[in-house]
Amino acid sequence: MRALRYSINVTLDGCVHHEAGVAPDEELMGYWTAEMQRADAVLYGRTTYEMMESAWRRPESGVWPGWMSAWEIPFAEALDRMPKYVVSSTLDAADWNAELVRGDLGDAVRALKAQPGEGLSVGGVTLPVALAELGLIDEYTFVVHPVLAGHGPRLLDGLSERVRLDLVERREFASGAVAQRYRTAAMRYVDGRER
Template sequence: MRPLRYSINVTVDGCVHHEAGVAPDEELMGFWTAEMQRADAVLYGRTTYEMMQSAWRRPASGVWPDWMDEWEIPFADAIDRVPKHVVSSTLDRVDWNAELMQGDLGDAVRALKAQPGDGLSVGGVTLPLALAELGLIDEYTFVVHPVLAGHGPRLLEGLSERVRLELVERREFASGAVMQRYRSPGGS
């Protein structure tokens, strides 16, 4: 069974908004590239899918935009290639190497996890909360940035029950960010 991994940047006060001042530097982008490369596929909700597509989809010209630093290109290549599964009740079609997930969320994710491979990745805010509620996330990776945002969406805000986790890895970055990787003993 493939593990489902949730990975996200977060501020010290728990904000997970992409504009909270947690943009990766070259070292962190290398970390996120390696995370993307170990995923057989990613699961996104509509908002995250559209946000990631607008930032990281290879342009039709095949040439990455001028705003992109050379050290961001490996991540862009990795996310552009990986198959994507999108959960949405408002989209009727997707592209960018993506397909819409159909039916019951829990059943659909269990079917993906049952396929052979190294693992699945989920990103965003709302979808991971739903998957955590279903007990389907096996691993949580939080890159905690030395920033206090003071507002914005919070990490897994609204989770109905406590989830005990086991710390399995910790890494400090030159920026002061700290990666903490946890396993969920109850993940399925």
């Protein structure tokens, strides 16, 4: 069974908006590239899918845009070729190596997790709340930036019940950001073995 991993940048006051001043530098982009490479596929809601596509899809020319730094290209290439699953009731079709997820969210994601492979990555703001409510997220990675946004969408805002997590890894970056990886406490052991 593939683990479902939720990873996101977050400010000290819990803001997860992509424009809240948490843009990765070269060191952090290397970290995010390695995180992307831990997954076989990504799972996005419509908004995140469209945002990621507009920023990271390889142009038809095959040449990455001039605004992109050389150290951003490995991330862009990893994401561009990654299979994607898009949860949306408003899209009629998705391309960019993408397939729409239809029907019951829990059943669809359980079926994706049951496929062989290394793992699934989920991003965004709204979809992860629904997946956490269903108990489907196995691992959470929060890269906490030394920024106070003061506004914007908050991390897992609206979650109806507490989710107990176990810290499994912590890494500090030169920028002052700190990556913290957690496993869901209930999912830590399967058949007596650590997952």
